[in-house]
Amino acid sequence: MPGRAPQWGFRWDDEDTHSPRWFPQGITTSADQSDTDDVGGRQVACVSWYSKTLRWKTLRWRSFGSRLTFVDITDGDHPRYRHVLLVEPVLGVDGHLTLRPVHVHAGGIVWHGPYVYVAGTERGIRAFRLDDIVAVPTGGRRSRLRVRDNKVDAFGYRYLAPLRFCYDAEADHGTDMLRYSFLSLDRGTTPHQLIGGEYGRNGMSTRLARFELDPETSLLLAQDDGYSRPVHLHPGGVGHMQGATVVDGTYYVTTSAGSSGYGDLWVGQPGELRRFAEVLPPGPEDITYWPSTGQLWSLTEYPSRRYVYAMNRSDFPPTSVRRP
Secondary structure (H helix, E strand, C coil), X not given: CCCCCCCEEEECCHHHHHCCCEEEEEEEEHHHHCCCCCECCECEEEEEEEECCEECXXXXXXXXXXXXXXXXXXXXXXXEEXXXXXXXXXXXXXXXXXXXXXXXXXXXEEEECCEEEEECECCCEEEEEHHHCEECCCCCCCCCEEEECCEEEECCCCEEEECCEEECCCCCCCCCCCCECEEXXXXXXXXXXXXXXXXXXXXXXXXXXXXXXXCCCCCECCCCCCCCCCCEEECXXXXXXXXXXXXXXXXXXXXXXXXXXXXXXXXXXXXXXXXEEEEECCCEEEEEEECCCCEEEXXXXXXXXXXXXXXXXXXXXXXXXXXX
């Protein structure tokens, strides 16, 4: 695996490694979901993907939306995974159910309690309750998403996760709306906090935000007017941020340099981040933390060079130490 930082990792199967349609973006794990690091006795990583708009054989150009992939990594030598297509169910006035793809970039995700939160850039955050996942008959036409005569065509997918609700992005007067480019979780605060931030270049804002989560429901805490506002918003990010997580008050930020350049890891406080140059594989994306292992987890997006990998947080101290 390229890059100096990765200590362990895995690749997808050949179809997903080389797919020109599906691009992996966000990552979260069962260590975010629970205090025990596992779900039902299994250690699990969850990755989000978005679909590019490509021609489907002889049919029209289209996007398949977004999906989640749940990877059982309990046996680190033999990871196993299943894809789950994200869908929006719509009930028409005639009582007929239709399904729509969820079109978001899915640049970051957080699994907390029963929900997986998916970053939607200018659209805000989409929430999926995992108890809602349904299995549909295998097969069906891979070219469409529809319900007809009690049958489901779901682009060939076996599992569907219906959209539960949305946090739409808004902003107070005089404030630019936050772009939710990525998400992560800080379990070191009480209550836990959702970390969000912006990918930016050429003068775009690169803000980092924190939202509190209700410890009972795992929903974003709302004020009396029904809005969830950040408890902290800092402009001091860096350009080309792809992910950010917080451990013991310290930020760990990934940045990219295109398909051929190695990525950077930035460590410290917003506005005072220390750069560890070219330690990540090309195309780094979101980042999360696994407390019991002391490892930061990330992933890469480009075809033929797609990895999910872990790196030791201790290798990247927030400040340099001068030896006597």
